[in-house]
Amino acid sequence: MSPLGGDRAPLAVSGVGLVSAAGGGFDRLAATLREGSDCVRRITHTRSSDLPIDTGGEIPDEVLATADAPSSRAARIARTAIEEAIADANRGDLPLDTSRTGLALGTVFGAIEEWEREPPDERERNPIDALARQLEESLPIRGPKSVFSMACTSGLCACEQAAFDLELGRAEAMVVSAVDTLGRVMQSGFCAMGSLGHRNPASASERGLVLGEAASAVVLEPLERVRGRGRRPRALLVAERLASDGLSTSAPDRSGNAMARAIARTLEDGGVAPEALGAITVTAAASPASAEMLQNALTLALGDALARVPITSFEPAIGHVLAATSVLVLAHASWLLERNAVTPVVELASGRVTSGPTSLPLEHPSVLALSVGLGGHNGVQLVVGASEPG
Amino acid sequence: MTLRCRLTGAWCPWPLEPGAIGVSLDEQALVVPEAFPGRFSPLRGFPEVFEPLPLVSGTALLRSGLWRPGSGAVVSGGLVVGIDRLFVEPMLRFAAQVQGRYGHAVSPMTFVESHPSTIPTFLGMLYGLSDYQTTVVRGGISGGLALSHAVDALRTQRLERVLVVGASGDRDGGRLATALCLDTGLSDGPGLEVAIERASAGRDGGETADLLLAIAAWAGRPEPSVLTVSSTDELLDETVGFVLERQGTGAVEGSSLQ
Numbered sequence: 001m002s003p004l005g006g007d008r009a010p011l012a013v014s015g016v017g018l019v020s021a022a023g024g025g026f027d028r029l030a031a032t033l034r035e036g037s038d039c040v041r042r043i044t045h046t047r048s049s050d051l052p053i054d055t056g057g058e059i060p061d062e063v064l065a066t067a068d069a070p071s072s073r074a075a076r077i078a079r080t081a082i083e084e085a086i087a088d089a090n091r092g093d094l095p096l097d098t099s100r101t102g103l104a105l106g107t108v109f110g111a112i113e114e115w116e117r118e119p120p121d122e123r124e125r126n127p128i129d130a131l132a133r134q135l136e137e138s139l140p141i142r143g144p145k146s147v148f149s150m151a152c153t154s155g156l157c158a159c160e161q162a163a164f165d166l167e168l169g170r171a172e173a174m175v176v177s178a179v180d181t182l183g184r185v186m187q188s189g190f191c192a193m194g195s196l197g198h199r200n201p202a203s204a205s206e207r208g209l210v211l212g213e214a215a216s217a218v219v220l221e222p223l224e225r226v227r228g229r230g231r232r233p234r235a236l237l238v239a240e241r242l243a244s245d246g247l248s249t250s251a252p253d254r255s256g257n258a259m260a261r262a263i264a265r266t267l268e269d270g271g272v273a274p275e276a277l278g279a280i281t282v283t284a285a286a287s288p289a290s291a292e293m294l295q296n297a298l299t300l301a302l303g304d305a306l307a308r309v310p311i312t313s314f315e316p317a318i319g320h321v322l323a324a325t326s327v328l329v330l331a332h333a334s335w336l337l338e339r340n341a342v343t344p345v346v347e348l349a350s351g352r353v354t355s356g357p358t359s360l361p362l363e364h365p366s367v368l369a370l371s372v373g374l375g376g377h378n379g380v381q382l383v384v385g386a387s388e389p390g
Numbered sequence: 391m392t393l394r395c396r397l398t399g400a401w402c403p404w405p406l407e408p409g410a411i412g413v414s415l416d417e418q419a420l421v422v423p424e425a426f427p428g429r430f431s432p433l434r435g436f437p438e439v440f441e442p443l444p445l446v447s448g449t450a451l452l453r454s455g456l457w458r459p460g461s462g463a464v465v466s467g468g469l470v471v472g473i474d475r476l477f478v479e480p481m482l483r484f485a486a487q488v489q490g491r492y493g494h495a496v497s498p499m500t501f502v503e504s505h506p507s508t509i510p511t512f513l514g515m516l517y518g519l520s521d522y523q524t525t526v527v528r529g530g531i532s533g534g535l536a537l538s539h540a541v542d543a544l545r546t547q548r549l550e551r552v553l554v555v556g557a558s559g560d561r562d563g564g565r566l567a568t569a570l571c572l573d574t575g576l577s578d579g580p581g582l583e584v585a586i587e588r589a590s591a592g593r594d595g596g597e598t599a600d601l602l603l604a605i606a607a608w609a610g611r612p613e614p615s616v617l618t619v620s621s622t623d624e625l626l627d628e629t630v631g632f633v634l635e636r637q638g639t640g641a642v643e644g645s646s647l648q
């Protein structure tokens with residue numbers, strides 16, 4: 001089995017960027033996670049008062065106010081997150097060569113909030129093309145470009161293309177970004193599916209998903225190249241797999257069989273035993289169906305080792321951020337590895353932050369990141385500390 | 391870098407136009423809701439929004455020997471879909487449903503159908519495809535980039551077999567769908583053995599067409615031995631191209647232009 005990135009492996013995370021309900025920058029989310037607070041509130045930028053659930057992780061107005069240029073909300077936050085990730089990656093002796101840097105993008109609905117209101121000529125295409133065009137015109141990236149829409153695992157598919165582009169020599173660095181906004185279409189759709197809960201799962205007794213909007217970005221480069229630029233890598237992405245249930249267009253397979261298969265293959269590809277996992281970061285765990293699926297999958301794949309691995313999630317703070325999840329899990333995993341701590345600790349069975357300590361030591365420098373997509377798509381990524389050879 | 395694989399393909403327009411499609415009437419009769427026991431209710435028709443993707447996908451898999459109508463068995467392999475507008479109509483329909491006050495008229499099924507990812511999800515459900523799946527959306531080169539993603543996955547040994555599906559549509563509901571099955575695990579068997587290589591990013595010349603359709607149609611003819619094909623999106627100013635060379639004689643039965 002060829003490693004992710006082939007003979008250019010391991011691939012390093014050299015920069016991260018985020019715009020979320022916590023504010024602009026990954027540090028704002030990190031502070032919110034450390035405090036154990038949340039940013040879920042009534043949605044105000046779009047009409048929501050008539051919806052059964054009108055709360056979510058909405059990006060503060062002041063963040064958008066400083067993000068000028070591209071016309072759509074999605075493109076503005078994505079550009080801000082990408083610029084942060086590039087600036088972070090450039091904290092070395094040599095900057096990224098933008099002529100040899102590509103962009104792989106993931107999104108569910110792209111610029112749908114504005115596209116709905118566009119004149120018919122503009123609507124000839126689709127809101128995903130609209131997002132890509134606005135974003136690419138405003139960025140100096142000149143390498144290969146691609147766009148994937150695979151529900152909340154879209155970012156993982158973008159990572160897959162980024163790994164291809166690096167391995168096959170089309171680029172020296174790849175920005176992987178994923179974005180979705182919390183407009184009326186998105187919030188109404190999840191309301192209609194009966195998937196949403198009333199309050200932040202960190203503090204409420206009621207269960208159900210809380211949506212959030214976000215743009216996440218990471219820069220992926222071959223480790224050797226990052227070191228050659230004089231940049232200290234944040235973490236290494238050593239393996240990833242996606243497996244699909246193939247059973248339903250909406251509900252996850254609660255048995256967790258496909259997710260268990262993806263976990264087992266990822267660990268095998270990465271050469272990490274279940275006993276050597278330091279943490280597992282999960283998404284969509286506030287949904288009872290997803291939590292049951294994740295619990296069953298982890299039990300199947302990890303066996304007795306599961307009891308010793310702390311589980312974490314950024315979602316109690318900012319909600320389930322749709323396509324942005326499967327890139328944000330990489331940034332979250334990198335942060336856990338750099339701090340050598342698991343924050344916050346969540347209880348998968350209840351979807352809550354535990355009542356005891358919300359931070360535990362990271363006992364092994366490897367984090368398994370799980371993401372789930374509507375229709376039973378199960379993404380798994382294995383991130384290890386940068387001091388590890390992978 | 392050249393990839394050698396076996397290829398089968400199928401294509402057809404929607405609404406179906408008898409006598410002008412790349413699947414035979416016999417094949418059409420096989421890819422029906424009754425052919426998916428345990429996977430799809432024979433009492434329901436395929437959702438109109440996905441037509442004719444089940445037909446072209448089933449025909450390509452049938453020609454490859456990987457799927458048998460009525461078996462309900464799992465087909466091992468990846469699935470990469472490239473689309474431009476197929477999800478737009480349900481998306482607009484759902485957006486209209488939520489324009490007024492939220493109520494019972496808001497359909498969760500319309501919301502699900504407006505996700506580009508629901509197309510591979512639906513095909514995966516029919517054919518039991520449970521490996522890696524994705525949807526590529528990039529204007530007029532979505533199909534070409536879907537093929538490129540699939541070829542990358544095969545070349546880097548992330549996958550051994552991929553079903554690549556492309557669909558382009560117009561605002562009046564007209565559609566053209568193509569499916570190609572690429573397999574690196576078989577040295578012989580059904581289909582055509584080909585060498586496939588992505589051409590350079592510039593405008594390479596050769597045939598400019600709906601890329602997947604051109605490949606499926608070429609596979610159905612005994613010649614020429616080499617196909618150079620590209621597609622371009624003017625708005626993005628981007629071109630994707632491929633060179634394919636057949637490694638033997640013969641053709642994929644039924645997929646030629648008629």
